[in-house]
Amino acid sequence: MKCKTVGLSLESSKVGVAGNGIIKSASISKPFISLQSNYVFLKHCWDWCLLKLMRDGMNSRILLDAAKSCILASSPVFRRQQFLIRCVGGSTDQRDMQALRSLEVDSQSIIRAITPALDPTRHKGQAGNIAVIGGCREYTGAPYFSAISALKIGADLSHVFCTTDAAPVIKSYSPELIVHPVLEESYNVGEEHKSSIASKVLAEVDKWLERFDCLVVGPGLGRDPFLLDCVSEIMRHARQSNIPIVIDGDGLFLVTNNLELVSGYALAVLTPNVNEYKRLVQKVLSSEVNDIDAPQQLLSLAKQIGGVTILRKGNSDLISDGDTVKSVSVYGSPRRCGGQGDILSGSVAVFLSWARQHILAADSNSNIRFKNPTVLGCIAGSAILRKAASLAFSNKKRSTVTGDIIECLGKSLEDISPAS
Ligand SMILES: NC(=O)C1=CN([C@@H]2O[C@H](COP(=O)(O)OP(=O)(O)OC[C@H]3O[C@@H](n4cnc5c(N)ncnc54)[C@H](OP(=O)(O)O)[C@@H]3O)[C@@H](O)[C@H]2O)[C@@H](O)CC1
Ligand SMILES: Nc1ncnc2c1ncn2[C@@H]1O[C@H](COP(=O)(O)OP(=O)(O)OP(=O)(O)O)[C@@H](O)[C@H]1O
Ligand SMILES: [Mg+2]
Known part of the structure; x- marks a missing residue:
């Protein structure tokens, strides 16, 4: 030829x-x-x-x-x-x-607009109180990465709700995180106790729920059916209280098989990687992933799930809420070490909370053209992660690991929106 x-x-x-x-x-x-x-x-x-x-x-x-x-x-x-x-x-x-x-977005302007000033009159919690629901016997890194990223970007408090086994491990990574050993997997619970344990889990989380600005459901959650049933209930409660939910990792496994958990919930954000996106497309659109018409397919997918926001992770991050499609292509890193998606989920949670506050404050000086806080949160979270990954890679090259990227989150935000 x-x-x-x-x-x-x-x-x-x-x-x-x-x-x-x-x-x-x-x-x-x-x-x-x-x-x-x-x-x-x-x-x-x-x-x-x-x-x-x-x-x-x-x-x-x-x-x-x-x-x-x-x-x-x-x-x-x-x-x-x-x-x-x-x-x-x-x-x-x-x-x-x-x-x-029109797809590529000015992420820096958005970050500048929604990042709150460090105002001495504000009290602890006002810059964000985030909770990660995840962490089980197998995975303790993912919830840690997500929760610590939220703090490093500027949230005041970051909680982790994980299994009783995972909690001491996650606590040992950092004294900054508030770790709740409340979830249980089937192997730890007799059949006859499942219902009472499920009620107990829900009561433990409910005590805190109203205080959170955003939940991140899924990093390192695992796929145990009993645990996922409990998490489904937590998500229903969060939804009733209008708390935004970022769903990642095994949370996407749960949601893909139980779409009603998020369907029609405008404060839900799904952050699928390539595998997770494929499963979602197959389930919802009954088709295969189309890379040539990727924006159109993403738009249809978000619309079909009732206007949730989807951040499709990849070489460029594509974001849609069913009305609009945006792209973030800020240079990131060629290193694909595991855990970068976890950083992203924690980052999106913080920026989403800030974007909500910014929109509620109805700042007349705001130069942001579109007003969906979930889309704004995704754009800002994606851009900051990618910039941090790029900074980390310029220092560490092939040996870059997720912890190195987390260490660059502060500088990545500072370069765009200086603290003073
Ligand atoms: N340091 C850490 O702690 C990190 C932990 N991480 C955590 O890992 C979890 C999975 O996330 P991931 O990104 O590996 O999922 P993904 O690409 O769909 O799967 C790849 C392949 O594995 C398989 N598979 C996965 N889970 C399975 C299960 N429970 N049981 C059985 N099969 C399973 C899957 O099979 P399939 O679903 O296609 O059948 C696919 O072929 C998630 O909780 C994430 O947060 C990451 O964030 C990285 C850092
Ligand atoms: N091919 C790529 N080139 C450049 N950046 C990428 C590429 N793929 C993903 N990324 C970036 O890495 C981030 C995490 O995406 P990734 O696909 O690694 O998530 P993940 O598989 O869920 O990660 P995790 O290991 O935390 O579960 C994305 O937001 C994106 O910015
Ligand atoms: Mg992931």
Whole structure:
């Protein structure tokens, strides 16, 4: 098959044909990701973008598909892909182009707008009281990462509700966290005691529930059926009290199989990774993940679940509440160590709480155009995590681990919204 390859340097906006110096050096020195399709291969990294176009595919539709994929990869790529399209003689529908452009969001302005000032008149708790429901015999790291991230970003208090086994371990990681050993897994509970233990678990959590600005359900929760039944009840109570819920990890396993827990709840945020998203799409839309029309599919998914907000994690984070789709492509890190999604869930919880406060205060000076606090929280959480990951990677390279990224959360926020 014949093909034409064009390349674009993001630094100089130079275009060249494969085989000339520009493309050759880029493709040798940088590994690229590729998006599959019969006729388009898009390969991208932060310095370079390549479009390989089969001869029979040199039309605007194919260029547009490539461009759609491109914007998911990075916003600078998007700005320059129009230049690329002009260079290979394609044309695009103006409305489609505008729709693409509108996806990438100015996350820094949003972070500046919603981050509260450090005001000496405010008391403990006003900057956020977050609770993570997660942590079991197998997983103690995930709830810790989520809860400590909330504190490092600026929440005043961070709780963890975990199994009795996991609690001493999580407590030992940090004295900053308030750890409640209240959940139980089936292996620890006789059949005859299940109902009374479930009531006890719920009563323990209920005592605290009204104080929380946001729950994070799922990091390291595990999939024990009895434990998940108890957590379902906690979620129902939180929903009755209008407490926002960020659902991640095993919480998504629970919700995917019990959609009524979140369906129609505008204060629910789902943060699926690639596996979790696939399961959600299969269950809700009865189809497979579509990477070419990813924004449209995400929009349909959020709408279908009754306007919950979904943050689809990936090379670019895509966010939709069923009305709008936004993209955060701030440069992150090539390290994919486990736990980054946990940082994200804690970060989203804090920013969501701040965005709610900001919107309730009806600040007339606010320059935020859209007003859904869950979407704002996702945008801010995603951008801060990605910036922290980038800072950590510049220091630690291959040895970067989740703890290193958590240590960079403070600087990541400080650079955007200084404390004084
Ligand atoms: N340091 C820590 O403590 C960290 C802990 N973490 C915690 O780990 C949990 C899972 O999150 P993850 O991201 O591994 O889920 P994901 O990519 O869907 O699964 C990958 C594969 O594993 C399988 N599988 C998973 N769980 C299973 C189970 N309970 N029992 C059986 N199978 C299970 C799954 O199979 P499948 O669902 O496809 O059948 C898929 O093939 C979650 O609580 C998260 O918070 C992470 O946050 C990282 C840091
Ligand atoms: N391919 C990628 N390139 C760049 N950043 C990515 C990529 N995939 C994910 N990320 C970033 O890492 C964050 C966490 O996403 P990830 O898919 O690792 O979550 P996860 O699998 O739930 O993590 P965890 O290990 O905590 O469970 C996302 O918000 C995103 O910003
Ligand atoms: Mg995860």
